[in-house]
Amino acid sequence: MLNALTIDLEDYWDVYSHDWLGVEIEPTEAVLQNTQWFLETLKRFDVKATFFVLGGVAKVFPNLIKQVAEEGHEIASHGIGHTQIFKLDKKGFRSDIVESKKLLEDLVSRPVCGYRAPAFSIMPETRWALEVLAEVGFEYDSSVFPISGARYGWPGFHKGICKVELSSGRNIIEVPMSTISVLGRSLPVGGGGYVRYFPYWFTRWALRCIQRQRPGIVYLHPYEIDARSKRIDIEHLSPEDQRKAIRHHKMQLRNRKTMGEKIIKLLSEFEFAPIREVITGCGNLRSCAINGAG
Numbered sequence: 001m002l003n004a005l006t007i008d009l010e011d012y013w014d015v016y017s018h019d020w021l022g023v024e025i026e027p028t029e030a031v032l033q034n035t036q037w038f039l040e041t042l043k044r045f046d047v048k049a050t051f052f053v054l055g056g057v058a059k060v061f062p063n064l065i066k067q068v069a070e071e072g073h074e075i076a077s078h079g080i081g082h083t084q085i086f087k088l089d090k091k092g093f094r095s096d097i098v099e100s101k102k103l104l105e106d107l108v109s110r111p112v113c114g115y116r117a118p119a120f121s122i123m124p125e126t127r128w129a130l131e132v133l134a135e136v137g138f139e140y141d142s143s144v145f146p147i148s149g150a151r152y153g154w155p156g157f158h159k160g161i162c163k164v165e166l167s168s169g170r171n172i173i174e175v176p177m178s179t180i181s182v183l184g185r186s187l188p189v190g191g192g193g194y195v196r197y198f199p200y201w202f203t204r205w206a207l208r209c210i211q212r213q214r215p216g217i218v219y220l221h222p223y224e225i226d227a228r229s230k231r232i233d234i235e236h237l238s239p240e241d242q243r244k245a246i247r248h249h250k251m252q253l254r255n256r257k258t259m260g261e262k263i264i265k266l267l268s269e270f271e272f273a274p275i276r277e278v279i280t281g282c283g284n285l286r287s288c289a290i291n292g293a294g
């Protein structure tokens with residue numbers, strides 16, 4: 001069974017600053033060094049992946065995106081500015097994805113047909129985004145996390161790759177994040193933070209269980225192997241927001257030192273491909289309707 005390897009190509013300091021500090025900065029050069037590590041490691045294992053590229057990174061480091069494409073990886077969109085969809089209206093979302101699709105297609109001279117939302121923000125209340133993605137010409141989305149999470153999740157969504165029939169008559173393929181049922185609960189596995197927090201044996205066991213039934217979807221971020229930290233400025237935030245920002249930052253830095261090793265083990269023990277290839281390998285996809293798309 002082929003699993004999908006996906007990398008959300010963004011810079012930690014840029015995204016953290018935008019999402020948690022409300023301050024806009026440019027992506028830092030750390031994203032260059034960290035992405036090079038991924039490119040070299042993928043080359044070593046002869047694995048191709050899907051890179052969901054944040055438009056902000058593509059604007060500042062266009063040559064990096066060209067290099068990723070030239071090395072044979074699939075380029076897909078992670079939007080422009082990492083704003084969660086529930087903070088945008090339809091018009092704002094549409095202009096974000098249209099701009100990012102064009103930016104990437106101009107850079108790599110290939111059609112960009114996949115999208116991943118910032119922080120998995122396609123949820124029941126933002127299901128309308130799937131319709132907008134299909135309208136704009138995206139063929140697949142990989143943003144739904146079929147869990148009940150604090151910040152994201154669409155509990156009850158189909159666990160495997162499926163074709164979502166939209167109310168307009170269009171459809172879009174959804175590639176949901178991997179989950180596994182443990183004691184009746186859907187647990188997220190195979191993704192950045194979860195690979196870092198759980199011991200490797202758990203990720204391996206979970207992925208082996210999943211790939212008996214369907215492709216596993218692994219997602220990683222370049223910065224997850226980067227254990228360097230620096231001072232963050234939170235004085236402008238309310239005490240409550242300061243606590244949240246610090247908690248998130250500490251979680252994000254956890255276990256980064258051992259992440260490179262875990263990624264190498266994953267690459268040596270599992271078969272991976274870009275999402276487009278994994279979708280093709282699935283053959284006929286199950287259709288699923290999402291009710292009440294508004």
Ligand SMILES: [Zn+2]
Nearest residue numbers: 008010118119
């Ligand atoms: Zn992201």
